Amino acid sequence: MTESSRIGRFGDRARALVEGGTAKLEGDDGKDRREAILRLSGLGLIAGLLSAILVIPLVGGAGIVARDAAAGFMSLPNHLDVPYPSSRVLLTDDSGEPFGEVAQRERDVVDLDEMSPWMGAALMAVEDDRFYEHNGLDLRGVLRAAIRTAQGNTQGGSTITQQYVKNLLIETAETEEDVDQASARTITRKLTELRYAIDIEDRYTKDEILQGYLNLAYFGSGAHGVEIAAKRYFSTSAAELDPGQAATLAGLVRAPSYYDPINNPDEARERRDLVLDRMVATGQLDSEEAAAHKEKGLGVDTTPRAGSCAESEYPFFCDYTMRWLAESDLLGDTKAEREQRISRGGFTVQTSLLRDAQDAAQEAIDRRVPHQDSTKFSAQAMIEPGSGRVRALAQNLRYGFDDEEVGTTSINLSVDQADGGSSGFQAGSTFKAFTLAAALEKGLGYGTSFNSPKSMSIGGMANCEGGTMSSWNVRNAGESDEGGHNMLSGTKGSVNTYFAQLQRRVGLCETSETAEAVGIHRADGGDLGVWSSFTLGDQEVSPLNVANAYATFAARGTRCDPRPVRAIREDGTGERVTADSHCERAVKKQTADGVNHLLQQPFKGGTANGLDLGRPVAGKTGTTDGAAYAWFAGYTPNLSSAVVVGDVRGGEANPLQGVTIGGRYYGIVYGGSLPGPIWQESMRGGTAGLEAEDFAGSPGSFGDPNADPPKSKDDESDTEA
Known part of the structure; x- marks a missing residue:
């Protein structure tokens, strides 16, 4: 018997155990089962199989292996913090009116009820159609993917919850090494991901997990989260996505660059149509409506990427503020802490910018x-x-x-x-x-x-x-x-x-x-x-x-x-810190x-x-x-x-x-002839709302406040009052 056929037989048996409980396959004995299990364990090919073993009662030597595997699995870290998703740093003027945002990861966090229901339907159809039925581990999907992976055809079997965990680990990574570990195709990473998924399912509702995933996922072209993705590709909001648009976005999470609707429209359309078919197969969409969307083009209507001071209403004030924050202890005691905090974003900065003064100064200078x-x-x-x-x-x-x-x-x-x-x-x-x-x-x-x-x-x-x-x-x-x-x-x-x-x-x-x-x-x-x-x-x-x-x-x-800066407010908690x-x-x-x-x-x-x-x-x-x-x-x-x-x-x-300068000739520019009028006009606008x-x-x-100067021009001496 070849190795591949043995693995295949064991895969069939595992599937049968899952689907039929105590069903047995003819021609198998305990020795064959132990040999197959040990071989799979040695190869480290099937991360999800360990989880299956945890819930399947086996006997004899297989039971001992399961017991030891279970003990090792349960000893893995089991609590994953779920921080507020990294997003932009929003800058407002003194009165709280926004004038710019800065983001390494452009994202707007929205609630699930602010997303089109087609978005969740499309994502579940193509990534995890039993999302609301399993507890974070879909054994059918895991075993199917494990068998194909063992046969040399690498395939993912992750649930939405597991993908959410992976995204969280990448999101909270502090170093490039952490990012690599969170993305590595290793048994250790897969087991850790599974262990965390159990914890996430225990602490959060399905709606909360789906909402978290859609806000955290990367959709390509600098779009983090579904709200920015909807804006980037279709110039709309997540709430207004139709089934075709939702299918396009859902298809992106597997390979954002390859299925990019801007640069790879053919691949993106093929992927969209596959998602629409899956929506029909899972009962989320009727076939006639799916066919109507397939006949349409992708309908891409892009919105340029924002998230830098260059797009700010007041770019130089924005740039100065961000540099000031990078040196301020408001965001951390060390430069590294501050840079990481700015990179994660998720807070609003109330600046000291007085809009009337800023606009008056700009107009006076431009004139x-x-x-x-x-x-x-x-x-x-x-x-x-x-x-x-x-x-x-x-x-x-x-x-x-x-x-x-x-x-x-x-x-x-x-x-x-x-x-x-x-x-x-x-x-x-x-x-x-x-x-x-x-x-x-x-x-x-x-x-x-x-x-x-x-x-x-x-x-x-x-x-x-x-x-x-x-x-x-x-x-x-x-x-x-x-x-x-x-x-x-x-x-x-x-x-x-x-x-x-x-x-x-x-x-x-x-x-x-x-x-x-x-x-x-x-x-x-x-x-x-x-x-x-x-x-x-x-x-x-x-x-x-x-x-x-x-x-x-x-x-x-x-x-x-x-x-x-006047104050910083955390977007997730509303906590406000004042800049003294x-x-x-x-x-x-x-x-x-x-x-x-x-x-x-x-x-x-x-x-x-x-x-x-x-x-x-x-x-x-x-x-x-x-x-x-x-x-x-x-x-x-x-x-x-x-x-x-x-x-x-x-x-x-x-x-x-x-x-x-400005259409006026100056023999010599004195402080009072050009800078002075700019200052005067600016200050009139800037002080208009201030008490006189x-x-x-x-x-x-100091003496007479109106003292006349000395009359003699020839007196070389000086005097003091």
Whole structure:
């Protein structure tokens, strides 16, 4: 007797035992039975046969084998956690309105009663027509598949429950090795799968298992779960699937790539028709209706894959949020834990995005610096003082990855390099605010005066290592007036030679340390360069960083770390975790109040004249040396913003001089001529729904809040209030 015939005879006997209970086959004795069982056990060919042995009373040596096999089987792990299926990370704005989603596994979880009944019928017809009759192990199917596998024709015999278990093991795998083990065609994997299936059937109803399977199964083309599959292939919902569509999807689970209706329509149609035939055979569908669906084409009507920030309504804010989450302890203590959590998804992120502010910022930028304007760019960030909530991130360049497509970039120009941004842009005279803060923090008053000529040489400054800096030649920009100035007039006119002398009086190191205290850092992550021209903003920073530093003054000296997230809610449980603010005092309250008073001066006939908002506002223009970049940074007590304009090829080599932007010609782009109007329009929209708050009054310790500048232009001395 050949090995194949012996296995075949044993297969027949096993089938007879299942179907006929105590039926016997002629010509068999106990020795033959033991030999066949031991041979099958040695070959490890039939995983399901062990389960059959567990429920079939055998005698003699076969009974001992069954007993030992049963003991080994029952010792396998028997409890499988069923987590909420991995799906997308949904992003909403501050009010809870969605604006984007990110998913490595695009999936929308729906209840069974939200699925067309044809879907379950089609799946059971082709995969497990006795699903509601067995307890997770369909012995007929298992033995049939085992016999054919033993004869060299590998065939699956898994029930829907077993397939669900396999999908769960893949879903919860933490490593590639775990995935391979969950998919391996081995006796160990099959036995483990069977053991878990028994547990799943014991703990869940059939409807719950079917619902779980249809939400977990992969249907190809990036579609995880039946809801996304219905959308991907037919642009409909799972609830609206007709018998032909359901049959197409049910046919996919066996081999999603091979039966792909988009790329392999002939194979997909043949598989669909087979499923329809099975639906007729199992009484789920009448033959006339099946024939009608067979006559139709597949009816594919695809919906492009979503699930990335590129498809988000606000792609740059989406990208910044996802990067922030990857570093936040809200999703885990280690980077690996956070990455795995994001990969699994299944939670909703309520961001701090204020839709009115975001839309206003985008519209203002697009109007004045269109993305079609070749190499010119503008970027803006808005943040809430006292909380660090990022309210808006806007730029004229559209989100894209094609370097050759004009007006697109994947770089978020509003944020630091580590957050997906650039290496930053020199901030110009916006840094003068930090010199003011250092002076006030040191006890100098508004009346601190210097004769401030058009140009001068400044020497004697020392860096933080104690090294003396060489003499620095500084000159006023075209928007500055020479003469005698105090803090009020020097700020109003943004007088370079005044601030150079004020920085020398305060101390170069003290000025840079104050800037760091309120939140300033380089966009590329390097150390601030502490040299003579620090007060004129020769450091490369991001708009978000400048906006946040200015927000420290608006919050009366409290610096908060920027954060784009308010809360995270688990989709499965509804559990909500709030993202707390991380804030600390940076400068004295009266120092911040003094800076707030000084930064209101540019709006009173100074460099920010005409840029007011009809409510209390403070701010500062910034134009770098040679007009490489132009800035405007300003704030109300409840919203801070910074705008930069430049050239993506590099401002130093491509300055904002003699340029036409948005159809308007500029001899030189100053902070107040282009960034200022963008800021003004954006802030009007962003603060429209916010209460008009007042700044605290000017501290009396700093002297007369309206002190006139010194009259003499020739007096080389300086005074203090």
